[in-house]
Amino acid sequence: MSPIRSRRARTALATLAALAALALAPATSAQQVVDRWRPNPPASSYGQRFDDLFLLITVLIGVSFAIVLVLLIVPVVRDRARPGHKASFDHGSSLHDKRFTAVVSVTVFIVLDAWVLVVAMKDLREGYWNMPRPDTPDVLRVEVLAQQWSWNFRTPGSDGELGTPDDVLSINQLTVPQDRPVALNVTSKDVIHSLFVPDMRVKRDANPGAINVAWFQPIKAGDFQILCAELCGYAHYQMHGKLHVLPAAQYDAWEQEASAIALAEHDPNDAEARWAWDFKE
């Protein structure tokens, strides 16, 4: 890099660099929390597809941006205005130039866009939109009713039928079995919310007056965070819950117990409590 001639400019840049360094030193408040900048490893069957496609796009974009940077920095260094230095005269309107631009843009479209498109379409067909068919035996149907600032979940309980007295109702807590597909029906009572489970790589808007379907299949047991991703008012940030994924055996025990308790708590003449709709496959 040619030395920056004026001394004052150099001192200005130096102070700026110092300021930036100060800013970048991480503010170390008591950090018992594990700091991360990447999502947790995927916990759902099609979750890995997102990570792979994200990596692919990052690589493609990284390379393209590196090329752009080179094409940006070289002129600044080499073609800087100096006495005796001349610019080349080129309107770039010749046929050769137009053909060159066409070729470059087509190759960029093929390399960058078409490749990503193909992978994305495959992911959608086989993963995100590959809803479990209604007759698959072990699918767990879950009805999610979002409301201003909490999630109401409803699972069929041990009899496997929704709309029966033993359905398990819970607020902000959803317990699902491992390695079994979970089909979600998501809707809302009042404003638009969005069910977002980062570790399962699933997100579905809960629109009032409409039922959206989504699905995921947990491949790992544990507790995962449920968040709301669509602005829904003042406590949008407090509208989070926990997704408990239990190994199959533990889940069955839990489901028995939950159904028994739900049955014990069932109050026939309290129609309001048993909100339900016929599940949309």
Place this chain on the structure above:
Amino acid sequence: MTRTLLPSVAALALLAAAGLLAPGDVTDEGRGAAPAPDLPPHARAPYGVPLSVAEGARLLAWDKDIERAAAAAEPGRFRKDGDTWVDARGEYAWDAEEEVYWQDVPASTLTRGRQDFVQFCSSCHGLQGDGYGRSARGLRPPPRSFLRSTFKFTKVPGAFLPNDDALLRLVQHGLDGTPMLPWAVSEQRLRDILQYVKSLSPEDSGWRDPTNEIGDVIYTPPDPVTDESHPKHPWYRQPEKAVAAGAEAYHKYQCWSCHPAYMTQKQLNALRGPSFADTAYDASLTYGKLKKDSSYEVLGYHVAIPAPDFTWHVLRYGRDAREVFQTIAAGIDGAGMPTWGRTDPDAKGSVPDEEIWAIAHYVRHLVATYQDQPAERAAFMAGVRSK
């Protein structure tokens, strides 16, 4: 100059339409067709919501609040006349024949409270505070109706109305396991909201009924497990001893008549003494009971909330032993949980304080070990339920 009049005229016409903006107090009645009968009142899209409160309210005041206000107020505002405070500004007034203090809450405070109430609370508690907001349909437990001035979790014994600080702490704590959030709203705005909520109590009931009395949080003696001033107490720094005593007390005082029992029938009989040696309990011994009489009414029909099973349900206001102690001691008004503790320091509670502390520790033990631990819980309950 006027050659291009059209766009500006269009803009002005629009603004004229905008002038109809604040329809002011267009209440539900002010409009034509009544809502369809089958949908509950809240289902009407609330346009033209009245946001201002016209006149102030005269509400019951609490003498301790007045003392605190007197201490904090500028000098000379309060003076003691005999044994009653006199407020120079006239906000607090002593009512001679009812022997109560009244507080005249100005309309401006109620308006601010109303606006924040509509903004934050109406989605569950309803635009009229009747506990039936848009989001309230199907919620169990249903949101509190402020038209009946009974509050379950303020830690104030049922016979009394909760004071402002108890209500404030309840809102800031939120009720775990329910959509009632810990509200991050500033204390000043919360107090205005609470004044508005108090003003919702109907004529001569709640804060408008002079025969009611405002009480403080239940008397809470120090926790023997952590009380430094009595190091020689057997439970001091030994919570497992308190838990063991708690298990015994829990079953001795028949908490299991509403809550589930956590002992086999044999152990229970042994604990309750020879006269009950061969009692056979009914099948629901180890489940929370759904008491019809302890249910309460929401918009015309009964709602029964089962007593929580401490190994399963989330405690709504019991994050630590102290909060559980206060809930047991104060009881839950209108939910069949009596006041077990001492309403004031010199009275005698139906259960000695130490026993209540023991039960509190036992309950916290059950919650800590079995909640969200399905395997352990299944094993424990299987053991209890085996004859």
Place this chain on the structure above:
Amino acid sequence: MSGDQIHPVPTGFLRRHVFSTDHKVIARQFMWVGFLGLFLGGVMAMMIRWQLAHPGEPFPLLGMLFWPSSGGAIPPDAYNTLFTMHGTIMIFVGLTPLLIGAWGNFCIPLMIGARDMIFPTLNMLSFWTLFLGVGVAVYSLFVPLGAAEGGWTAYPTLSSNIGTPGDGETLWAISIFLIGASSIMGGINYITTIVRLRAPGMTWGRLPLTVWGLFFTSVLNVLFLPVIGSAMILMVLDRVFGTSFYIPATMAQGGGGDPILYQHLFWIFGHPEVYILILPAWGIVGDLLSFFSRKPAFGYRVTVGALAAVTILSAVVYGHHMFTTGLTAMLGESFMLLTFIISVPGEILFFNWLHTLWRGDLRLTSAMLFSMGVIFVFGLGGLTGIYLATISTDIYLHDTYFVVGHFHLTMAASSLFGAFAGCYFWYPKLYGRMLDERLGKLHFWATFLPLTFVFCAMFFSGYGGMPRRYFDHTDNPYTNELQWINELTSTAAFILGAAQLLFVVNVLKTIRSGAKAPQNPWEVGTLEWTAASPPPHHNFDTIPVVLTGPHEFSNPAIRGGKDWIYQTEPLSG
């Protein structure tokens, strides 16, 4: 009036300065409203960043002023108002007036060799309608129950009176309608002026790229702002007269509407709106890169073709904002494909810029630095758009900080750098005084570095799964792990905010004691530099006759040792 009819110079303070019909005065009015908007939006951004980095702590200095009841800390409803008005003010009161209002009004007549806009009264009306809209928006901040709180997108049913009672949201909708009306008037004026008032010889092939950018922006303005106008009318009727166009049947007795209808209407306008903001910046950058590389803009016709393609395609790609809303599979995938196709003209434009720089004779003035800043920032922003155009990655990334980083890089940074480049380049012509170059370069680096850090850090927090529009990320354990990124981002954002003071100092210092600007400080050939600085009321004594294109730099045919030529000078041979 049109043609070479010189209308009399207005006398009297009102005619000359307040209700003036001179496009240069109106340009200054728009510029100052734009600067006011950027300042207001900037302060709100600082408050938002403060709340994200230090949740609950009182905002220094201004906190007690605005929120005494919470001791200076920002309450949750005020936070929602902050990011709603931050978005609205930055877009409609900051960038639109500055980029399209100020530089559009100033550059179009001067660059095409006209005396004034074709409808000067409509031009004046356009400013005052915007002023009215801004007034209504500012008034809505002080309405009981606070201003709009539904985000700048204001999706119903949150923006209906179910989600946000009170008049704030209604006034917000009215102000958007008025600002939209002002942009429509401006659009009509710009298109007719460019079509009808070009100087003799100024063929479509000799128009500077800035004018092309503004032309396509006006086309989009004229076509798509009425769509948001109608969407706002439906919302106002919902809120004030109780109709239920956006309120579904399950929620209201008279219901039957569809909140998704609003999303479609909003984004049919929304995506062209972001192109409305970027097209002028693309035009300005296209020109400035050629001016300061002393080299013709590479592939002038291809660039204009790319701008036209983007304008046409911008109408059909809006679906990528709604991938998770429940579009049918076919609709979602077709929008994905169309969004990828619209990235092609963007890339072509990009290559032409880089090709312009290649083998040029770069004069690194601050305007040039800002233009190259746009290349860097739009490169970064545009490329990260691919994550969001693909449904399978957008399902995870939608409504997270990744999206915030993306649209700030493309819409905020690129348009902002284009506006700053315009300021440094045309300020001498507008005010007749040179802006201080040293301060300009310092302002560029002091803005560019923290800005890149802030918006790239948002990619990391978005990738980590931090949702958008959260009041307090420490409330749940998952986003609490990303809080450290918030703290860094906020620190850098405060530096970025402070850096803008350099520009304020530069402008204020120059008004009083800036060096007198020669007629053509940058040795550039477009028509506005043939007029004096600042140009007289009627711009040109005689309407110039255009003989050459705007980018004839380093043309061997130019004699006299110069490497540039006025558009009015013939290219011999």
Place this chain on the structure above:
Amino acid sequence: MDHALTLPRETPRHRTDVALGLVLFIGSWSMAFATLFLSFLILRQRQPAWPPEGVVLPSLGLAAAGTAVLLASSVVLAGAVRRLRAGAPGFAARWALGLALGLAFAALQTWLWSDVWSAGGRPDSGMYEGLFYMLTWFHAAHVACGLLALLWIQGAAAAGRIGPQRSAPAAGVATFWHFVDAVWLVLFLGFFLF
């Protein structure tokens, strides 16, 4: 309006400028009407039954009468502009007739509203009434602007500022009126007839 007096004869160039500006305005604002009409069709299609049973139907006769009156006023105004451009007498009279027909339409419209209002139909009493009021109010706002413009041209013609040598404003206002008329036609077919 001091400017007009000092204005020389209106050049044909200026006339096409105004024409282009007006075409752009009408093209732009027809997008607004198109959006509202499209929303009307979408919302109408979402309703279980259209028109919902038990709803108060606005009387078709009144709407048809309004359409006829509006069409008539457009024809009359077009004739007036042709006469103005040709320099023939009778422009002011025809223009006044057009204005009167416009006012008649406004009266019919108000009568239509009062019918529905008195029968209890409010904007919030259902989707049908909501759409009815939305479409007619928005159109009526433009009829009001049109009437104001017609009145202004009538005044300008009386004061001599509008004449054969300066007819662009009149032509412009007439074109805007035809636009408002066309919108009403679409609205009449879309809402009242089908």
